[in-house]
Amino acid sequence: MGLMIKKPDHVAGSAVPAIIIGLFVAFGGVLFGYDTGTIGGILAMPYWRDTFSTGYLNKEDGKLDVTSSQSSEIVSLLSAGTFFGALAAAPMADLLGRRLGMIASTVVFTVGVILQTAATAIPLFVAGRFFAGFGVGLISAIIPLYQSETAPKWIRGAVVGCYQLAITIGLLIAAIVDNATKDRYDTGSYRIPIAVQFAWAIILVVGMLILPETPRFFIKEGKNEQAARSLSRLRRLDMDHPALVEELAEIQANHEYEVSLGKSTYIDCFKGSIGKRLATGCLLQALQQLTGVNFIFYYGTSFFKNSGISNGFIVTVITNVVNVCSTFPGLYLVEKWGRRPLLLFGAIGMFVCQMIIASVGTALPGSQVANKVLIAFVCVYIFFFASSWGPVAWVVTGELFPLKSRAKCLSMTTASNWLLNWAIAYSTPYMVNSGPGNANLQAKVFFVWGGFCLICAFFVWALIYETKGLSLEQVDELYGKCSKAWQSKGFRPTISFAEVQEVRGSVAGQGRHMSLADIEADVGRKRSVAGQGGYMGEKEKDYEV
Numbered sequence: 223m224g225l226m227i228k229k230p231d232h233v234a235g236s237a238v239p240a241i242i243i244g245l246f247v248a249f250g251g252v253l254f255g256y257d258t259g260t261i262g263g264i265l266a267m268p269y270w271r272d273t274f275s276t277g278y279l280n281k282e283d284g285k286l287d288v289t290s291s292q293s294s295e296i297v298s299l300l301s302a303g304t305f306f307g308a309l310a311a312a313p314m315a316d317l318l319g320r321r322l323g324m325i326a327s328t329v330v331f332t333v334g335v336i337l338q339t340a341a342t343a344i345p346l347f348v349a350g351r352f353f354a355g356f357g358v359g360l361i362s363a364i365i366p367l368y369q370s371e372t373a374p375k376w377i378r379g380a381v382v383g384c385y386q387l388a389i390t391i392g393l394l395i396a397a398i399v400d401n402a403t404k405d406r407y408d409t410g411s412y413r414i415p416i417a418v419q420f421a422w423a424i425i426l427v428v429g430m431l432i433l434p435e436t437p438r439f440f441i442k443e444g445k446n447e448q449a450a451r452s453l454s455r456l457r458r459l460d461m462d463h464p465a466l467v468e469e470l471a472e473i474q475a476n477h478e479y480e481v482s483l484g485k486s487t488y489i490d491c492f493k494g495s496i497g498k499r500l501a502t503g504c505l506l507q508a509l510q511q512l513t514g515v516n517f518i519f520y521y522g523t524s525f526f527k528n529s530g531i532s533n534g535f536i537v538t539v540i541t542n543v544v545n546v547c548s549t550f551p552g553l554y555l556v557e558k559w560g561r562r563p564l565l566l567f568g569a570i571g572m573f574v575c576q577m578i579i580a581s582v583g584t585a586l587p588g589s590q591v592a593n594k595v596l597i598a599f600v601c602v603y604i605f606f607f608a609s610s611w612g613p614v615a616w617v618v619t620g621e622l623f624p625l626k627s628r629a630k631c632l633s634m635t636t637a638s639n640w641l642l643n644w645a646i647a648y649s650t651p652y653m654v655n656s657g658p659g660n661a662n663l664q665a666k667v668f669f670v671w672g673g674f675c676l677i678c679a680f681f682v683w684a685l686i687y688e689t690k691g692l693s694l695e696q697v698d699e700l701y702g703k704c705s706k707a708w709q710s711k712g713f714r715p716t717i718s719f720a721e722v723q724e725v726r727g728s729v730a731g732q733g734r735h736m737s738l739a740d741i742e743a744d745v746g747r748k749r750s751v752a753g754q755g756g757y758m759g760e761k762e763k764d765y766e767v
Contacts, residue, residue, distance in 0.1 A: 234457075241373070251384075251385045254362055255391060257300065281657065304359030308636040309633055324365065363629075372436050545604050561614055580668035580672060618689065
């Protein structure tokens with residue numbers, strides 16, 4: 223195994239169109255990252271504080287400010303909107319399609335930006351935050367769905383992981399713009415950072431008008447010819463090329479197999495193998511938030527200032543630069559190392575950093591040494607997060623589910639991310655700040671995040687399956703045959719779903735109730751009679767999907 227990620231020699235066609243399309247769609251993450259990242263700086267701007275304050279004086283500096291409850295409302299309303307938006311993403315993506323769903327989501331987001339830009343008081347501002355959040359929630363569920371359904375399996379992890387890279391770039395741009403306008407004492411101090419988001423929306427909508435719909439969505443809708451055209455465009459192969467015909471047949475056979483097992487209602491998503499995968503995905507996304515990363519990006523500027531660091535804005539820019547740069551190793555390692563090892567590596571590294579930050583900050587509050595340690599280990603912590611749990615949580619959830627329920631399940635896993643995002647955004651001021659009714663934890667809050675990072679490590683070992691190098695259809699076979707996550711690394715696909723459908727159709731009255739193991743045994747007997755060695759997907763051949 224070399225150091226570079228290369229297309230396997232026996233894979234036909236070109237992966238360039240699918241990779242470019244996947245990378246462009248990831249641009250939607252800039253909306254996500256920028257919108258969540260800009261609010262921390264805006265809350266600390268003198269003009270915004272004076273304009274939106276209802277008379278409360280901040281005890282730290284004696285100046286007008288919003289209260290902890292108002293700060294919680296302003297920050298958390300976006301997360302509340304994203305929660306409902308993520309849940310609404312499934313019916314939208316299944317009704318309109320993945321491509322038109324993203325366009326509609328961006329329109330909703332733009333309405334929220336308009337309201338925030340026009341606001342001069344808290345009520346309109348939080349209304350804008352909610353609608354912008356609703357749009358971001360829709361986008362955040364549909365983008366990994368689109369990427370997973372279009373990317374080739376050998377590079378899918380890196381392509382989907384680029385969504386997290388785009389989020390980090392959005393966070394960095396937000397920190398830079400906030401830093402550039404913070405000293406203005408006019409409406410431009412907060413309206414410029416908010417209005418910049420119109421540019422991201424225009425770029426995404428124009429691009430999505432050009433890009434194709436996913437072939438798997440067309441298969442789900444029974445539009446096989448359009449699916450073939452879409453896949454032909456993605457793989458740069460003729461529609462009658464054997465590799466394209468085989469890949470399309472496998473997608474179709476897998477979908478028919480899943481549909482034959484039962485319906486795809488929301489209730490069905492909680493049953494059997496799909497229910498197990500849904501629980502895994504929801505817990506993974508929830509724990510991603512409970513690592514505490516958004517504490518840094520939502521409240522970092524205010525926290526660093528209250529800790530005695532003179533320029534909290536600059537430190538926030540530094541942490542965002544680290545966040546962007548550290549995502550690149552994750553995009554490489556997710557394909558070279560795999561999903562499970564990378565998530566374990568990140569969880570353990572984050573746990574160590576959190577314990578150091580909490581211990582030093584508690585033992586030496588306000589000292590210069592403690593401040594330097596805090597900044598240094600926050601940066602190291604962000605490296606561990608950005609190279610592991612940041613991108614890989616999106617990669618894994620994008621791979622878990624069968625086509626018939628993929629949109630519904632992905633919307634629920636994304637909603638769980640936003641639900642915890644909201645809970646953290648709402649509770650953090652009460653946990654960290656001083657004053658009546660607040661816990662005044664300050665640096666001790668990192669003990670809480672560190673404890674959850676330790677839980678993350680046990681969760682990965684027990685429940686995360688290794689899906690590196692598998693097609694989305696082969697992930698179904700993995701869950702059908704492998705009952706324990708820690709045994710998944712040795713899994714190799716041995717049967718295609720085209721063969722599954724052939725066996726089920728040939729066994730009158732019994733095929734519907736046969737397990738994958740029974741069907742595999744039947745296929746093995748037929749192969750031995752025919753003189754075949756094994757599943758063609760695992761043999762050297764002239765083409766492969």
